[in-house]
Amino acid sequence: MIWLKNDLPRLITLVVGVVVLADKFFAFDPLHGLSTWFLQYSVLFAAFAMILGAANLLRVSAHKIRAKKQHWQYNYVLMIAIIGYTLLGLFAGTKNPLYLSIYNSVYVPAQATIISFMAFWLASACYRAFRARNLQAVILLVAGVTVMLGKIGIGSVIWEALPGIAGWIQNVPQSAVMRSLGVGIAIGMVGVGLRTIVGIERGFVGGGDES
């Protein structure tokens, strides 16, 4: 049954990959219909993948509780939250006031708080990293400070040319670097895509060996 684990997924990848890719190059209705059908199903599979992810998280948490691993008690909180909130959404509906209240009063502030910490870490990191130790560091320092000042209203109060200079940094040197990176990544992705379609890349079926 090794073909079921290895060859079948690669065959499906080959067929789906070739059809979806060919649809981008040829205006042929049956091909477009098949490509659309594959894409609709991929959305469905993505939803199943989310369920699989949640189920796996529950399995891992249950294992941690059974094995009494470090901080195992928190896994109870995680499991109760996942199961409880899922059941509430399934039976009461996602427009239920309690469902929305938990989302707006617990989840939103908690996640917003965690992301807000980043401002403090960034302040500390900027202070430590932006030292004019050499020419490259000076360029980084000047560009960073100029963009930071140019993007806020007070920048034009300090010097009215600052927003223009910040815009130039973003539009010219930064765009040039991002374009070159983008082209490099795109070429790499084409390579990985082709390797996956023709079956050279096998990591996604759990195989580590590549020919």
Add this chain to the structure above:
Amino acid sequence: MMERLQKIDRRIIFAGLMLMIAIPLVKPLQLPVNISSETRAAYDLIEALPSGSNVLIATSIFPSTQAELEPQTIAMLNHLVKKQAKIVMAPCYPDTPPYLLKYAKMLEDAGYVEGIDYLNLPYLAGEETLYAAMGSDFKKTYDQTPSSELWDSISGVKSFSLVIVPNGGRHPLYVMAHISTPHAIDMIASITAVVLPNVQPYFNSGQIGGVVSGMNGAAEYESLVQVPGKALQGMAAQSLGHLWIIALVVLGNIGYFATRGKKAGGV
């Protein structure tokens, strides 16, 4: 003394930043808003829409991006309401649907009717695959959507005059690749500030028609539509926060050069 400038305690850095952010909340400050070419282009795209145009908002707003994306979304919704656009909102991230309920309420307060003037589509998983499916056959992708005047008037993705993509990641690039460029539909990327470097080259090349970036982009849009909101309030806090960071950088460098000179002299 100069060595101390290089080793300012982290708690002082944090307390200073908190103080700088808190000052404008206690005493609001009025700071000038410079309109960037990216935000101006986004505004012009919506302004040029004929009355009653269909607009798709493929959004993936969630709590971490809310501070930046929500003021942008609200400012653009205010503009779309002024233009009497028909709005279809598609959540593309699992955390997004509750936000759309809020925006639906806002639209209804402005006289919009669900199914006629606006529509909330269900969340679908898939991210880039979802956008590819939407670009391939929009109606089939959302084939469980109940019939309504607005939904029935949409035959496919080409029925939209504009796509707005509020997101804090790569979604604008996915939409550009699978929807806006292949179907020649105008697009606005509504993004967190950190994403701007990824999006900027595509704005410069004309593939993305407008970009509203970060809280400053939201503040610019609020000032363009003349509906002050959270972004204009928040910009004062952000400005003072930036100034604090710059002050720290300057102090650190003063300390670095002063002690470096001493060390060099001592050798």
